[in-house]
Amino acid sequence: DTGVSQNPRHKITKRGQNVTFRCDPISEHNRLYWYRQTLGQGPEFLTYFQNEAQLEKSRLLSDRFSAERPKGSFSTLEIQRTEQGDSAMYLCASKIEGSETQYFGPGTRLLVL
Amino acid sequence: AQSVTQLDSQVPVFEEAPVELRCNYSSSVSVYLFWYVQYPNQGLQLLLKYLSGSTLVESINGFEAEFNKSQTSFHLRKPSVHISDTAEYFCAVSSSGSARQLTFGSGTQLTVLP
Numbered sequence: 001d002t003g004v005s006q007n008p009r010h011k012i013t014k015r016g017q018n019v020t021f022r023c024d025p026i027s028e029h030n031r032l033y034w035y036r037q038t039l040g041q042g043p044e045f046l047t048y049f050q051n052e053a054q055l056e057k058s059r060l061l062s063d064r065f066s067a068e069r070p071k072g073s074f075s076t077l078e079i080q081r082t083e084q085g086d087s088a089m090y091l092c093a094s095k096i097e098g099s100e101t102q103y104f105g106p107g108t109r110l111l112v113l
Numbered sequence: 114a115q116s117v118t119q120l121d122s123q124v125p126v127f128e129e130a131p132v133e134l135r136c137n138y139s140s141s142v143s144v145y146l147f148w149y150v151q152y153p154n155q156g157l158q159l160l161l162k163y164l165s166g167s168t169l170v171e172s173i174n175g176f177e178a179e180f181n182k183s184q185t186s187f188h189l190r191k192p193s194v195h196i197s198d199t200a201e202y203f204c205a206v207s208s209s210g211s212a213r214q215l216t217f218g219s220g221t222q223l224t225v226l227p
Contacts, residue, residue, distance in 0.1 A: 004156075033214060042117075042203050042217030043157070056212050091156055093215075100145045100164055100207055102215060104156040 002026075004105035006092050012111045013082055020078045021108045025094030032075050033102060034067055037089040049075060050097060082112045115140040115206050119218035126194055127226050134189040134221045136178075136204030145207040146187040147215065148178055150200045157203065163187065174198075199225045 005024045013019050025032050030051050035043035046065070047057045051072040060066070064082075069075040079086055089109050093102040120135040138144060145164050149157040161172040168180040178189045187204060201222050205215040 006156075031213075035215075040122075040219070042205070042219050043215070045212075045214040045216070048212055048214060056214070093157075095213075100213065101147075101159060101162060104149075104158070106156040109154075 004092055004094050004103050006090075006105040006108050008108060009106060010109050010111075012113065014113050015082060015084060017082055018078065018080045019082055019110060020076050021090055021092075021110075022074055022076050023092030023094075023105060024074045025092070026103055027073075028096065029094035029103070030072070030097050031095050032069060033093040033095075034075070034077050035091040035093065036061070037091055037107070039088075043091055046077075079110075082110075084112045086110060087112045115144065115208060115216045117204050117206050117216055117218035119204055119221050121221050122219065123222045123224070125224045125226060128196055129193045131192050132190065132194050132198075132223065134202050134204075134223065136187045136189065136218060138185050138187065138204070138206045140185075140206060140209070142209040144209065146178075146180060147205040147207070148172075148176070148187075148189050149203045149205060149217075151203065151220075152200045160189075160202070194223070194225045196225050196227060198223060 033048040034046040037043040049069040064080045067077045089107045091107045092105045095102045116139045118137045126132045147162045148160040163180040171177045204218045
């Protein structure tokens with residue numbers, strides 16, 4: 001069990017650029033979640049996958065945000081045309097369906113200049 | 114809809130003193146409750162959870178929390194804190210729907226002073 005990993009750990013970009021983050025869940029976990037955490041706040045749910053199916057995406061913050069999990073293993077979160085308000089920590093978590101415990105990765109900290 | 118309120122944004126306490134971090138939740142259905150800890154520039158680590166059964170749950174490093182259904186609370190306590198307990202603590206509730214996403218409070222920064 002190597003835990004949930006996320007890459008990159010830090011990303012600095014200019015406003016208007018596209019960014020993509022990757023999450024590798026714990027290998028046997030079929031559920032994968034994305035959260036966003038802004039300064040001084042708790043994480044906020046964005047979307048989740050069960051295997052390769054994205055079952056909830058209404059919480060994605062705008063149509064500039066999209067996520068994929070094409071083979072039911074790793075997932076990517078893409079933000080198009082970044083804005084300064086997108087600066088935050090993006091967290092990924094995974095769990096086994098039926099278990100209540102989510103395991104979090106270290107996060108990707110995004111800074112949009 | 115569910116919500117979580119952490120009543121204290123910052124709690125300073127001296128080393129070896131007791132501490133209580135407060136958490137109240139709002140939900141119309143049965144919930145699962147969690148405390149996560151976050152050290153600087155790191156992700157969240159599960160500290161303890163209440164799913165069912167005994168209302169008092171404990172962690173391996175001396176923290177405990179008690180589920181109180183009538184007061185809709187899940188306060189976190191430790192009888193004697195250490196410098197290494199300095200971190201941000203988040204209370205969370207699991208959704209009752211199929212998504213099971215977590216709804217977090219805004220966090221409590223615990224600072225242990227020497």
